[in-house]
Amino acid sequence: MHPAPVLIEQLEQNADQLKRARLRTMQWVAVGLLVAAALLFALARSQRGGHPAWGYLEAFSEASMVGAIADWFAVVALFRHPLGIPIWHTAIIPNSKDGIGQSLGAFVENHFITEQGIAERIAQADPASLLGAWLRDPRHAQQLGDSAAGVAKQLLSMLDQQQMRELLRSKATHYLGELNLSSVAADCIDALIADGKPQELLDFVLDKGADYLADESHHAAIGDFALNAFHIENKLIKAGLVLYEARMIRSLQEFLVAVRADPQHPMRARLSGWIADSALHLKSDAHWQDTVKRYQLQALASDKVQAMLGEVWDSISERLLADLNSERPALARTIARMAGNTGQVLASDDKARAWLNDTIVAGTSSLVRRYRGEVGDFIESRLALWSKEEMSTRIELAIGRDLQFIRINGTVVGGLAGLLIYAVTQAF
Incomplete structure (x- = not known):
């Protein structure tokens, strides 16, 4: 059995491989549409005088290539310099890595890690009722007692x-x-x-x-x-x-x-x-x-x-x-009984549930007040550990497949816009 960190790393690698494969598929679809537009343009250009319809097809395919290339440039410019040429305002994400880290940390800190937001979420979850329901289950109570007895036995054996x-x-x-x-x-x-x-x-x-x-x-x-x-x-x-x-x-x-x-x-x-x-x-x-x-x-x-x-x-x-080496330690039975009784109290006593929920909210609010300022710094520091290339790659794997639809849409919409312009021109 793999240790948890190794297993998590393997799962992340598998997820990244799947995202990379899906991204490549969409990139080839976008490139395929560009190639198809180019072939249509060449065909329509070669048949230009044969029939008026070829003019419309030429206008459509020409505008499609323009739209595809323009949107390809826009998408690629987010993550790297197109064709390796350091054009102004390209490779936006790598060059803005530090600013992104600061902005993301401030955004999470100001809009997510707030006392009111966390208090509302805790109130919706009603952890006292969830805990009471969990403790009322005899299996859970017994599991809690057995775990406590096991921990006590291990601690006792470790003492000098x-x-x-x-x-x-x-x-x-x-x-x-x-x-x-x-x-x-x-x-x-x-x-x-x-x-x-x-x-x-x-x-x-x-x-x-x-x-x-x-x-x-x-x-x-x-x-x-x-x-x-x-x-x-x-x-x-x-x-x-x-x-x-x-x-x-x-x-x-x-x-x-x-x-x-x-x-x-x-x-x-x-x-x-x-x-x-x-x-x-x-x-x-x-x-x-x-x-x-x-x-x-x-x-x-x-x-x-x-x-x-x-x-x-x-x-x-x-x-x-x-006692701890016996089949049913008294410590385990006592803790299981206390857990079951606590579950019954939380199920039947509204004041007890309200008190526990309020206590959790108060404790959580105190932690938020104390450590809220460190959340943004933590996010910023973690992002600072990434290189520009690593950050760009991670973001591209996360949203790159959706961005390829921009290229696809640019090819189609560009072609339709060119067709419309050509049609209006021919009409007048």
Whole structure:
């Protein structure tokens, strides 16, 4: 399969060959008429005294030759010097190449590339409706989703994984370091207090604690914990504690049950006060805020956290690749669904269509205002790349076949004019 530029060049060459062949055909037709007129003139001239009709034929053929030659000169003079002779005001197109480029650029710029003209054309086309109809087709929506997934997969494979890993780790570290963790924590505590979550958490702890104390299999461990916590080495005191161990545990259990059963228990109020006080300190106490900030930065600087942040990109890319390599990627389905929904909105919502059309018009008008002056310069610069001969050849291939009809018409009309003049002369 040929690349697009090569294919386009071949098509242009084929088109030029066809135009050149048709031009030659019409040139031979015009030359043939001139030759026919010359033969008729010679025949009529040789039979001049035989019959009055030969005079009319002679006048017709003579005027036909004059008309054919004059129009041949006029047509040829547009593109080159007739017979190679540099006659004044011939080879008009090659000699006017720069002026033609300037005039053509200015004409296109002033009469075609205008805000009003383009806006009217866009309004007639109604691109919002066309886009909506295209997106509503499930095949188009699916094609759009599949194409987007394919592009995403290719882009993902082209990325430098190590660079992306370091970039994401650096950005995440910077963002988390700039985060005001004290304010976030205070807001979370306020939200928990507003929802009554601290009391629910306390009820949960009380229930679990009471259940733990009620299980006699835990009592020995509780006693050992108390002895170790107070560093009691005296055997007499140890014996006393073991003796009162069951009573101590039962008393603690009764306390937990009492707090759990009484919503107005002072312990609950103290807990709420402590939590609210913590939120207040996090909001306004500079010492608390500095402490939280210090621990926050220390945690972010730790090797473990940095390694975890570095693995974020690996996790993201693995999940994306797994999805993109699947038979129906979620990204493709999502984009297809969004495309279909967009098509439905554009089909049913007049305001949405009007907004999109107006946006396209506004964007296009802005481009026209910005680049309109460059259109003429672009056309002029492109034509400047052509040589005089190339420009003349291109124009001749474009309109030369039609210009040959001028020669044909000149032959016929010239002959008729000569015939009319001769007839009038003979009449008077």
